[in-house]
Amino acid sequence: MSKFFANVWTKRVVALLSVVYMLFVCRLCYFSIFYDMHINDRVSTCLAVSGVSLAALIIMLYTRHQILTRISSFIILPAMLPVVLLYFGEWGLIIPIIVVGIIILLLSGAGEGIKTALATIILLLYIFGALGYFLFTSFFVAAVKEQVVETGVSPSGTYRYRVVNTDDTSKGSTAVYVEPNYADVKNQFAVFTLKNQEHVVYMERPVQSKVEIKWETQSRQDITDHLNSISDEIEVTVTDAELERLGYTYDNKLMLTNLSASRKFALGLTASDVDPVPLDNLNQEQLDFFGIGKEPNGRYYIADPSPRVVEKNGTEPGQRIYFNEIKPKALKLYNSLNVDPPTGITYFNVAKSHTVMLNSLTDAQLADLGVSASGDVMLLSASKMVVPEEDKNKEDAEATEEVVTAEDKVVFRYYVAELEDYYNVNSRRLSVDLLN
Structure with a gap:
């Protein structure tokens, strides 16, 4: 048996378990960045993590001279930095892993010089990382006192909400947040909820004395008809x-934007008109005025491009530059050249619009855009307490009169959430909002 455990191939195979533990720590790091953690039972979680960490430590000490274990020992502590900062206070989860990371780093089979250098770098990472994080949260995150007064789930179970009263220096506020109820990661020890998914659907100052939430199920067609009305x-x-x-083609959605007053007048518009003008609405004379050509098949091109635009786009002199083929940097340069040199006033820009009118969409097209046939709609009623009019001049007057501020007000529609992609649960973009 001793020969079996002393065999180098046995150690190499067992070292794979070190990689598994390291991947577990890296996954926890990933969750700490993008998810909030809600532990179900701290005692059982601490015991489970401690047991797994102890087993991993024994395995890594046994295979400490293997390259896989060495690499794992170098990664564990840096990967735990976001966990320590963002899950600060969850010591039953953090301490066992940190202890394993420290022991295996110091006792790994790497050279003393490498271990000393890595330990110094990791220590500096923790010092400056913690300093930067706590400075950021101290200066840029407002300190407010929140009280959750109500939580619930929509009838379909797709969304959940919470009503929050905030106590601040401006007499506080009442807000209603809605977030998806299908993006959580659950296990027997904890629930991980995706960060930055809450959407504020209602906010009112000061704090409302009463808030009542109701849900309805409405069809896509009914909501469309109502919005168009x-x-x-x-x-x-x-x-x-x-x-x-x-x-739509690319050229169908090309617009003249940022029009100067003189260019608006040339199109018969007024100085107060701010809407983009579709190129499809211009006649040939107007297109010529703006230096834009049009093919019989509807494709637009720059009639007389600047040599700088030609060079930036990488086309041959005399070759037509079509807007649907122009490089982004060349288009940016083209727009920057459409200015009045003495004043710097922009004459116009050409840009593609990504909007369509709701009343131009059929029910089938809305379905194709991802809007479900029916879904949840939230209605809200709220009231606040105010000082009666006859008591406003009294010094010790109390707010005893209830005033309705909202009654069955629609504050959330599944329709809009799906159409505008409120909840992109697959997005994992890094931002400072994740530090809040």
Whole structure:
């Protein structure tokens, strides 16, 4: 048996378990950056993590001279830095892993010089990382006192909400947050909720004395009809791929933007008109005025491009530069040249619009854009306490009169959340908001 454990191939195979533990720590690091953690039972979690960490420590000490174990020992402590900072206070989870990381780093089979250098670097990482994090949270994160007064889940179970009263220097506020209820990662020890997914659907100052939340299930067509009855100028932002599916070409959505007053007058507009002008709305004379050509098939091009634009786009002199083929940097240069040299006033810019009018979309097209046939709609009623009018001049007057501030007000529609992609649960972009 002793020969079996002394065999180098046995150690190499067992060293794979060191990599598994290291990957567990790296996954915890990933979760600390993108998820908030809610531990179900701290005692059982501490015991489980301690047991796994002890077993991992024994394995790594046994295989400490193997390259896989050495690499793992170098990664564990740096990977735990975000966990220590962002899950600060969850010591039952943090301490066992940190202890394993320190012991295996000091006792690994790497040379003393390498271990000393790495230990110094890791120590500096922790010192400056902690200093930077706590300075950031002290100076840039407002200190407010929040009280969650109500939580709940929508009828379909797709969304959850919480009503929060905030106590601050401006008499506080009441806010309602809605977030997806399907993006959590759950296990028997903890629940991880995705950060930065809460959407504020209602906020009112000062603190409301009463808030009542109701949910309804409404169909896509009913919501569309209602929104179009409110306004016929509601715009929907879509992607390039969605524009193509809706039947638009690149040239269909080219617009004149940032028009100067003189260019607006040339188009018969007034100085107060601010909406972009589609190139498809211009006649040939107007296109010539702006130096834009149009092919019989509807493709637009720069009629007389600047040599600098030609060079930036990498095209041959005399070759047409079409807007749907122009390089982004060349288009940026082209727009920057459309200015009045003495004043620096921009004449116009050419840009592609990614919006379509809601009233131009059919129910089938909305379905193709990802809007479900029916879903949850939140209605809110709220009231606050105020001082009665007849008592406002009294010094010790109390707020005894209830005033309704909202009654069955629609504050959230699944329809809008899906159409505007409120909850992109697959996004993992790094930002300072993750540090809050």
